[in-house]
Amino acid sequence: MFVRSSQRDNLQMPGFSYWGGYGEYTAIPNADLNMVKSPESVSFEAGASVGCRFMTSFHGVIEQAKVQPGEWVAVYSVGGVGLAATHIANAAGANVIVVDISQDKLDFAKTVGADVTINSTETNPWEAIQDITKGGAQVSIDALGIAETTLNSVLSLRKRGRHVQIGLTTSEEQGMVTLPIDIMTLKELQFIGSFGMQAPNYPTMLKMIGSGKLNPDKLVTNRISIEEASASSKEWGSITRWALQS
Known part of the structure; x- marks a missing residue:
């Protein structure tokens, strides 16, 4: 199993920075660091x-x-x-609220661990979360990265809550979003960035999968x-570009 350290200055990923993402065989630089054996x-x-x-x-839910x-x-x-993130947070014993604009996705989220779903086309999500949790969530995760979800995620928190930013911004935001700094200061909120996962941390996750506590299946x-992987990837890339432009 190939893994990588997400904090290296010269980050290398097959299929991203060099060929090999869909190869039956591929060369792995620094394999003694970047590979972890998958247990039986x-x-x-x-x-x-x-x-x-x-x-x-x-990494975002458990470690950050x-x-x-x-x-x-x-x-x-x-x-x-x-x-x-929904599945992992549920496995950790948390009460999970998911927010999306697609009812199909919200319905599927219930099958992997969501306790509450909110369709943000029908209601203000952060106000609903503040009401459901009687004061706000302890943790809120932005898995998308647009200005609206980042802001709503922060506003969903109670005092001393932890916001985790996993989603990267689009070409519209270009890495810059507006945040309610006064609220974040007064509530003593934490803003935590989370990117990938470091190689030495894989065994903990794999052990939880092997024991059945986590089920990515x-x-x-x-x-x-x-x-078929390459064609599927190209199709998904086209869908993603269309979604960002619409």
């Missing part, structure tokens, strides 16, 4: 499913936010990262051959 208790499909959305969410049992966790946008909705 983890199925092939589960192992294939952990990168990159699942491990990214695991340090979600605790009984806490309220709000997840904004339930695409791949948001669904994984639940997020698998389609199976394709490696020969």
Whole structure:
């Protein structure tokens, strides 16, 4: 299983910075650092499913936010990262609220661990979360990265809450969003960035998958051959570009 350290200055990823993302065989630079053996208790499909959305969410939920049992966790946008974050937070014993504009995605989120769903086309999400949780969530995660979800995520928090930013901004924001700094200061909120996951941290996640505490298989909705992967990737890229432009 190939993994990487997300804080290296010269980050290298197959399929992103060099060829090999969909190769049956590929060269892995610094393999002694960048590879972790997948235990036999983890199925092939589960192992294939952990990168990159699942491990990214695991790092954000477990290692960065340090979600605790009984806490309220709000997840904004339930695409791949948001669904994984929902499942992982639920496995950690949290009460999970998910927010999206797609009812189909919200319905699917319930099957992987969401306790409450909010369609943000029908109601103000952060006001609803403040009401449901009687004061705000302890943790809120922006898994999308647009200005609206980042702001709503921060406003969803109670005093001393932790906002986790996983989603990167689009070409519209260009890395810059407006935040309610006075509220963040008065409430003593934490703003936590989260990117990827470091190689030494994989064994903890894999152990939880092998024991059945985490089940990334639940997020698998389609199976394709490696020969079909490239075409599927191009199709998904076209969908993503269309979504960002619309």
